[in-house]
Amino acid sequence: MIEPDASRAPNCLTATEAAGLISAGRLSPSVLVQSCLERIATREPVVRAWADINPAKAIDQARLCDASPHSGPLHGIPVAVKDVIDVAGSPTGMGSPIYDGYVPFADAACVAALRAAGAVILGKTVTAEFAGVFPGSTTHPAAPDRTPGGSSSGSAAAVADRMVPIALGTQTGGSIIRPAAFCGVVGFKPSFGVINRAGLKFAAESFDTIGVIARDVDDIALIWRVLAGAGAAPPDLHEPQPRLAVFRGHQWDRAAPETVFAIQQTVRRLRDRGAHIVELQVPEGFAELSKARVVINGYERARALAWELQHHAKQLSRAMLRVVTDGQACSYDSYLAAMARVECWRGRIAEIAGSHDAILTAAVCGEAPIGLASTGDASFQEIWSMLHLPAITLPLATGPSGLPVGVQMVGRRFGDAGLLQLAKWVLNTCTPPSQFETADTESS
Amino acid sequence: MIEPDASRAPNCLTATEAAGLISAGRLSPSVLVQSCLERIATREPVVRAWADINPAKAIDQARLCDASPHSGPLHGIPVAVKDVIDVAGSPTGMGSPIYDGYVPFADAACVAALRAAGAVILGKTVTAEFAGVFPGSTTHPAAPDRTPGGSSSGSAAAVADRMVPIALGTQTGGSIIRPAAFCGVVGFKPSFGVINRAGLKFAAESFDTIGVIARDVDDIALIWRVLAGAGAAPPDLHEPQPRLAVFRGHQWDRAAPETVFAIQQTVRRLRDRGAHIVELQVPEGFAELSKARVVINGYERARALAWELQHHAKQLSRAMLRVVTDGQACSYDSYLAAMARVECWRGRIAEIAGSHDAILTAAVCGEAPIGLASTGDASFQEIWSMLHLPAITLPLATGPSGLPVGVQMVGRRFGDAGLLQLAKWVLNTCTPPSQFETADTESS
Numbered sequence: 001m002i003e004p005d006a007s008r009a010p011n012c013l014t015a016t017e018a019a020g021l022i023s024a025g026r027l028s029p030s031v032l033v034q035s036c037l038e039r040i041a042t043r044e045p046v047v048r049a050w051a052d053i054n055p056a057k058a059i060d061q062a063r064l065c066d067a068s069p070h071s072g073p074l075h076g077i078p079v080a081v082k083d084v085i086d087v088a089g090s091p092t093g094m095g096s097p098i099y100d101g102y103v104p105f106a107d108a109a110c111v112a113a114l115r116a117a118g119a120v121i122l123g124k125t126v127t128a129e130f131a132g133v134f135p136g137s138t139t140h141p142a143a144p145d146r147t148p149g150g151s152s153s154g155s156a157a158a159v160a161d162r163m164v165p166i167a168l169g170t171q172t173g174g175s176i177i178r179p180a181a182f183c184g185v186v187g188f189k190p191s192f193g194v195i196n197r198a199g200l201k202f203a204a205e206s207f208d209t210i211g212v213i214a215r216d217v218d219d220i221a222l223i224w225r226v227l228a229g230a231g232a233a234p235p236d237l238h239e240p241q242p243r244l245a246v247f248r249g250h251q252w253d254r255a256a257p258e259t260v261f262a263i264q265q266t267v268r269r270l271r272d273r274g275a276h277i278v279e280l281q282v283p284e285g286f287a288e289l290s291k292a293r294v295v296i297n298g299y300e301r302a303r304a305l306a307w308e309l310q311h312h313a314k315q316l317s318r319a320m321l322r323v324v325t326d327g328q329a330c331s332y333d334s335y336l337a338a339m340a341r342v343e344c345w346r347g348r349i350a351e352i353a354g355s356h357d358a359i360l361t362a363a364v365c366g367e368a369p370i371g372l373a374s375t376g377d378a379s380f381q382e383i384w385s386m387l388h389l390p391a392i393t394l395p396l397a398t399g400p401s402g403l404p405v406g407v408q409m410v411g412r413r414f415g416d417a418g419l420l421q422l423a424k425w426v427l428n429t430c431t432p433p434s435q436f437e438t439a440d441t442e443s444s
Numbered sequence: 445m446i447e448p449d450a451s452r453a454p455n456c457l458t459a460t461e462a463a464g465l466i467s468a469g470r471l472s473p474s475v476l477v478q479s480c481l482e483r484i485a486t487r488e489p490v491v492r493a494w495a496d497i498n499p500a501k502a503i504d505q506a507r508l509c510d511a512s513p514h515s516g517p518l519h520g521i522p523v524a525v526k527d528v529i530d531v532a533g534s535p536t537g538m539g540s541p542i543y544d545g546y547v548p549f550a551d552a553a554c555v556a557a558l559r560a561a562g563a564v565i566l567g568k569t570v571t572a573e574f575a576g577v578f579p580g581s582t583t584h585p586a587a588p589d590r591t592p593g594g595s596s597s598g599s600a601a602a603v604a605d606r607m608v609p610i611a612l613g614t615q616t617g618g619s620i621i622r623p624a625a626f627c628g629v630v631g632f633k634p635s636f637g638v639i640n641r642a643g644l645k646f647a648a649e650s651f652d653t654i655g656v657i658a659r660d661v662d663d664i665a666l667i668w669r670v671l672a673g674a675g676a677a678p679p680d681l682h683e684p685q686p687r688l689a690v691f692r693g694h695q696w697d698r699a700a701p702e703t704v705f706a707i708q709q710t711v712r713r714l715r716d717r718g719a720h721i722v723e724l725q726v727p728e729g730f731a732e733l734s735k736a737r738v739v740i741n742g743y744e745r746a747r748a749l750a751w752e753l754q755h756h757a758k759q760l761s762r763a764m765l766r767v768v769t770d771g772q773a774c775s776y777d778s779y780l781a782a783m784a785r786v787e788c789w790r791g792r793i794a795e796i797a798g799s800h801d802a803i804l805t806a807a808v809c810g811e812a813p814i815g816l817a818s819t820g821d822a823s824f825q826e827i828w829s830m831l832h833l834p835a836i837t838l839p840l841a842t843g844p845s846g847l848p849v850g851v852q853m854v855g856r857r858f859g860d861a862g863l864l865q866l867a868k869w870v871l872n873t874c875t876p877p878s879q880f881e882t883a884d885t886e887s888s
Contacts, residue, residue, distance in 0.1 A: 088751065105546045109749075109750045111751075193650060198649070205642070206637060229776050306560065307551040307553065310560055
């Protein structure tokens, strides 16, 4: 049985801890939800993580859970939902004024699955405009002058700030891994196709993947099993000697010293614990994937936003207009060529990834950058979204300002359960996070 | 310039003919739309193809086109939209009482693209419940005691009955090819991913594909270029000696004599015109795809309908409840195994298909069966949906009751333009359709 620190307020519990206490009758869902709402009331003026929150509605759901028999693995657990995912009866704004007044008729499939497992839908979290690059209002919980990352900005910030234990996000380029890495929490982008997308507003549908942000790998596994319908938890990894491949990729020059350091330290610590780690060279032609991504992303976004362009183009940000204008200008043949190239790489990378337990790589270039005008660089995240592989970021290091730096692990296609298992071992092995030291980096 | 038969009422024109006349100032959009509405008024009590039609709204759109400069390749052309695709401000019923009162906030991406090209959205056509197997109200236009096929029942029947020249459909198993083949029109399911799905209600999202039904291949090409953003038309095929592979598949025992006859006659006629035709053997293990389809279809449908199951299970048909209950009972591991198998076959079949200009195969088991309780057998359509290849059915033959029997051609992945080119040549070569003769079949 879980024995969480009694001095911690309920909002600081992980979902797994809270679920254990609720199931043991030692915590009521409404006390938990109330605690999260109080944290939100205190911190929201600075963090601005929520697009829509209705405390009375949240409390009503929680009281229903108080009064009901245990209804599932998430009974009474508050969950936040990124504001590009439909929640019936709640405003769903897509991060755009175009959707002012839009109230979905039905829950998205993933939201319905959470409710069926007993979850309390706490509210909608801020998204960058249509899960793209134009930021919403959210700030970094540990440094309000910095971006929390995007586009799942509110989900990552709310979880990191202990406003809610778990949140749904989506990733088309780097929209789960980047904000989670910046905010110092765990972000998981499953294999493409594993979590049903009915009720999700599409960005670029060949890449769009629903995923999860939490403060612990166990919480990720808990909600992932509900969403993917993956049944019982896999057994814990005993005596692991995982085979990992370190991959720096064709854009390693974008890695700041703290990211170089984070990878080095992680490799060192995992080797000390028995991991077998090799270096994975950049396959020839791999760099072309970055170009294909730009083509596919623009082409598909332009089409997905056809109605918005036709009727509300003036309400799109300049940044989005640029992406979709480029996408409209892109020829169908270029799009098909890019798609064919990516489909071919999906097969090739499956073979490469298949011979390792996971690929270990950078999650982000470095600490969250100063300023709120950009949500950061997607270079280290977007390739894996495009290749449909599961990816997770773990808060394994900090940078020169003491802010988190994530380390990313990429699993085999459909190897989500194994990746989560391994991630749990890695997180345990590498806690507390390595603190950035300049000397170490310079001597490498 | 097109010189259509002046004696024909405007509703009998193909979209290509009508677009030519409109562009030449010889036909007004409102006259065309009025003619379609009159046909609907006369025939709808028997055919029951429409889920929602608002004549005043349709006429308003047409009059706007009358008064506007030429706005695109579909200027003033009426188009029908299957009722699982969102049209802003129009009831969208999904073929289910659960969606009574649902009015979409925005147009689906494909609808917005049609509007941008000048189309008049005439109304919503009847779909089987959630694009599944439980039929809507539509009857076969040539035999009201028979099914028109499904799930794009209303789209196929409305086009065949000359209520509208072109209609959007969707295919998860056989939902475009089958009704189009039964109704004697052309149905086209493009390569998976080519037509954007934003605003489509998902059935099984790994297979769901938006496509088109029309009375002529030129019309399919016209609307397809708008939807896929494929730019200018490809040049006509001159002196074609296409290389075709006849494929009977592992379920050939389901083919009725008229389907056996249709394939034989088509092969004979195309050989006479210079086509190079070989027999494609069933690859070993191919039959397992049918089993994988059942698993994936059930698993994904159960998840896509999570909200409906939670709140409105009693309003689902028994047939749908069975599919989703099976899907819920299916293990995650079985689903992943089926998905991995199908992904592997997508690569293998791409190689096989790549060495031919197209695969020639049955579209349906035979003529539309008597009765309205089932929309027919999907065996000859569903494999190609799953494999993400483009497919088209052409009305190349008739059966013992004088009803249409389609012949299907399957193209290369992303080879949609080439397939349409080839289909045009085949349709011209094989017009008029072969009439079923028992003796011919028996002697084979």
